[in-house]
Amino acid sequence: MAKGKRTYEEQSSDPAAQQMLIRADELGISTAFSRADDMVPCNIGGSGMCCKMCGMGPCRLTKDGQTGICGATIDTIQARNLVRAIAAGSAAHSDHGRDMAFTLKAVANGEAEGYLIRDVAKLRTVAAHYGIPIEKRSPQEIANDLADLYIGQFGQQRGEIVPVKRATKKRQELWRSLGVIPRGVDREVVEALHRTHIGDDQDAEHILSHAIRTAMADGWGGSMIATDISDILFGTPAPVLGQANLGVLKDDYVNVVVHGHEPTLSQMIVAATQDPEIIEYAQKAGAKGVNLSGICCTANEMLIRQGIPAAGNFLHQELAILTGAVEAMVVDVQCIMQALVELSKNFHTQVITTSPKVRIKGAVHIEFDEHKALTIAKQILKTAIDNYKNRGKTHIPQIKEDLVPGFSHEYINYMLGGSYRASFRPLNDAIMAGRIRGVAAIVGCNNPRSKQDYLHTYVTQELLKQDVLIVETGCGAIAAAKLGLLLGEAGLDKVGPGLKEVCETVGIPPVLHMGSCVDNTRILTVLTQMAEEGGLGDDVDQIPAVGLAPEWMSEKALAIATYCVATGAYVIFGGASPVSGMPDRVSDSDLVLNYISEGWEKQFGGKLEFVADPDEMIRRTLEHIDKKRAALGLPEWNPQRFGRSGDARMLELEELPMDMRREALYGVAAD
Numbered sequence: 079m080a081k082g083k084r085t086y087e088e089q090s091s092d093p094a095a096q097q098m099l100i101r102a103d104e105l106g107i108s109t110a111f112s113r114a115d116d117m118v119p120c121n122i123g124g125s126g127m128c129c130k131m132c133g134m135g136p137c138r139l140t141k142d143g144q145t146g147i148c149g150a151t152i153d154t155i156q157a158r159n160l161v162r163a164i165a166a167g168s169a170a171h172s173d174h175g176r177d178m179a180f181t182l183k184a185v186a187n188g189e190a191e192g193y194l195i196r197d198v199a200k201l202r203t204v205a206a207h208y209g210i211p212i213e214k215r216s217p218q219e220i221a222n223d224l225a226d227l228y229i230g231q232f233g234q235q236r237g238e239i240v241p242v243k244r245a246t247k248k249r250q251e252l253w254r255s256l257g258v259i260p261r262g263v264d265r266e267v268v269e270a271l272h273r274t275h276i277g278d279d280q281d282a283e284h285i286l287s288h289a290i291r292t293a294m295a296d297g298w299g300g301s302m303i304a305t306d307i308s309d310i311l312f313g314t315p316a317p318v319l320g321q322a323n324l325g326v327l328k329d330d331y332v333n334v335v336v337h338g339h340e341p342t343l344s345q346m347i348v349a350a351t352q353d354p355e356i357i358e359y360a361q362k363a364g365a366k367g368v369n370l371s372g373i374c375c376t377a378n379e380m381l382i383r384q385g386i387p388a389a390g391n392f393l394h395q396e397l398a399i400l401t402g403a404v405e406a407m408v409v410d411v412q413c414i415m416q417a418l419v420e421l422s423k424n425f426h427t428q429v430i431t432t433s434p435k436v437r438i439k440g441a442v443h444i445e446f447d448e449h450k451a452l453t454i455a456k457q458i459l460k461t462a463i464d465n466y467k468n469r470g471k472t473h474i475p476q477i478k479e480d481l482v483p484g485f486s487h488e489y490i491n492y493m494l495g496g497s498y499r500a501s502f503r504p505l506n507d508a509i510m511a512g513r514i515r516g517v518a519a520i521v522g523c524n525n526p527r528s529k530q531d532y533l534h535t536y537v538t539q540e541l542l543k544q545d546v547l548i549v550e551t552g553c554g555a556i557a558a559a560k561l562g563l564l565l566g567e568a569g570l571d572k573v574g575p576g577l578k579e580v581c582e583t584v585g586i587p588p589v590l591h592m593g594s595c596v597d598n599t600r601i602l603t604v605l606t607q608m609a610e611e612g613g614l615g616d617d618v619d620q621i622p623a624v625g626l627a628p629e630w631m632s633e634k635a636l637a638i639a640t641y642c643v644a645t646g647a648y649v650i651f652g653g654a655s656p657v658s659g660m661p662d663r664v665s666d667s668d669l670v671l672n673y674i675s676e677g678w679e680k681q682f683g684g685k686l687e688f689v690a691d692p693d694e695m696i697r698r699t700l701e702h703i704d705k706k707r708a709a710l711g712l713p714e715w716n717p718q719r720f721g722r723s724g725d726a727r728m729l730e731l732e733e734l735p736m737d738m739r740r741e742a743l744y745g746v747a748a749d
């Protein structure tokens with residue numbers, strides 16, 4: 079081990095990852111973990127005080143009162159850097175949404191090989207939101223109109239993007255009064271880049287108001303469109319049994335790992351693996367079949383719909399290849415490390431790029447096209463199968479966990495009230511009574527600068543003890559899954575008494591996996607519905623709820639944080655702050671930091687803070703939840719009051735073997 083390097087236990091809290099990090103060292107191969115140890119981050123850029131937006135710089139500001147060559151202050155530079163990051167994050171999510179809209183259009187016109195409209199009910203519901211006629215019309219006709227409407231949102235120049243109509247009335251009025259409703263998705267991203275060009279917008283607060291509008295074009299625009307269409311084409315998620323961690327790779331199968339974000343690719347590969355032609359092809363190659371798994375948000379897209387296992391989250395992408403058992407890592411867009419290709423040269427793994435937007439030198443490129451999706455998916459799988467004969471020795475950690483993902487807001491409605499009384503009433507009632515103290519959304523990335531999964535799982539577990547119901551998405555959800563937190567019966571003894579009672583009554587895990595990162599829009603929908611249900615105020619900012627991204631690293635995470643703030647949520651990010659300013663916090667470098675916290679709170683009721691210490695994250699979360707409870711006049715949280723009803727039935731269940739208990743609680747049998 080190199081001098082100064084963290085121990086394996088300090089690099090990751092996941093024992094499967096630790097095994098692979100040992101293997102990497104044995105082979106003398108670097109990973110993001112070791113590169114993070116070797117590379118000291120730039121503290122000037124990291125704190126938002128480096129301006130490289132023109133050729134006079136980069137201007138590296140290190141002293142209070144110093145300006146760039148053009149005279150730009152630290153505040154202006156920090157605000158510009160932040161809005162540019164938010165614009166990039168919004169662009170990534172929204173471009174994904176745009177491609178989904180084009181796929182919907184192609185499906186509606188019968189031009190997309192292999193795709194179907196799987197959820198006609200959701201298609202009709204979404205179309206009806208916008209006044210698209212649905213009666214006596216075929217799904218294709220409705221989908222055609224919805225696709226046109228959604229495609230139009232990206233290039234719209236004036237007016238308001240249509241999904242904002244799904245926010246509470248009060249929130250829409252607030253946004254209108256502040257002039258932050260996006261006119262069109264692309265327009266706000268372009269304007270963010272324009273405003274931050276040399277010599278443009280130079281008032282930090284004014285720049286930051288556009289950060290809100292840009293991020294809203296993501297959350298209430300591109301991402302919401304992406305989630306809607308994914309559900310319409312591939313099915314709205316409902317609970318399903320899945321597994322997570324590197325132990326899902328199989329020695330006697332061709333292992334294909336799909337990594338990235340867009341379900342158009344992964345869903346078609348799921349379909350192709352079940353094709354008799356592909357199964358026979360794999361068997362002829364000497365394997366039992368094709369074993370499909372996912373990494374990152376592609377993993378989430380396949381997990382929440384089909385229960386296809388997740389090989390891991392962001393920091394597992396290199397570790398999967400290090401097992402030597404992966405024939406192909408198939409990637410599309412976002413969160414794909416360039417290091418994969420160099421790493422794969424040590425093994426037989428083929429990295430296959432598929433998006434016209436993403437190429438990596440040295441990777442095989444098989445371009446995906448939704449018009450002949452199934453044909454291309456089969457070609458990708460045959461390439462992987464042909465590579466099976468080249469496999470050498472494998473080292474697959476025998477570690478995996480079961481999980482039950484798939485909690486779309488539609489399913490949460492259904493599970494709380496069945497087909498006839500579907501609503502959020504029982505959830506609101508449980509919060510009002512104090513059985514559930516509040517709700518936390520724990521989302522976002524892994525970051526090799528912190529111990530993998532530790533912050534996610536520590537914060538999750540501590541909040542569960544405090545009767546806080548947790549919803550999760552993205553890599554955070556996979557972190558919790560790997561620790562077994564997404565299976566109720568495995569963790570209910572570790573949750574607070576009131577929350578335990580609710581989970582047992584409804585038959586849900588205390589941590590609800592709601593999907594990928596674009597699916598954070600499901601959380602916006604849940605919060606809006608909770609506000610509209612009544613009893614928790616009349617808008618999102620009054621709900622006892624907090625959003626956390628303990629291990630964030632991507633620009634998309636900053637966009638998500640900002641649209642959640644605009645919607646009224648308190649958002650806490652762990653790790654480093656990109657606007658921390660001078661190390662000794664002199665006053666003029668605090669402006670941005672204060673503005674995104676207190677300034678935004680005054681306007682939107684939500685705020686963004688960066689808090690490195692997990693205990694402080696938990697303290698602030700509970701303080702905020704209790705403050706909101708008090709403002710609503712709800713009783714103080716008292717864990718002594720709950721936890722006894724229904725205990726007799728639970729004691730009976732506890733006597734049963736785990737698989738029978740799971741079937742009794744969730745209606746899903748173990749495999």
Ligand code: BF8
Pocket residue numbers: 339374375392412413521522523524552553554594595596631632634635
């Ligand atoms: O979009 S949580 S590391 S995979 S950015 Fe990336 Fe972060 Fe994972 Fe999904 Ni989201």
